[in-house]
Amino acid sequence: MGPAIPTEPDIELMKQIIKDFGSYEIFKEQFTEASKTVEASRMVFVSMGS
Numbered sequence: 001m002g003p004a005i006p007t008e009p010d011i012e013l014m015k016q017i018i019k020d021f022g023s024y025e026i027f028k029e030q031f032t033e034a035s036k037t038v039e040a041s042r043m044v045f046v047s048m049g050s
Contacts, residue, residue: 009017014024021027 017024017027
């Protein structure tokens with residue numbers, strides 16, 4: 001069996017999410033809504049700039 005899959009982002013990503021969205025819960029809500037509006041691929045990707 002492989003390693004456990006994390007259910008929350010690591011601390012650095014969490015800090016950036018809170019900075020950009022205000023909270024992890026708000027991020028999840030906005031991410032879910034965005035994924036509902038994507039028509040072509042039905043997928044939403046998250047990228048983090050360096």
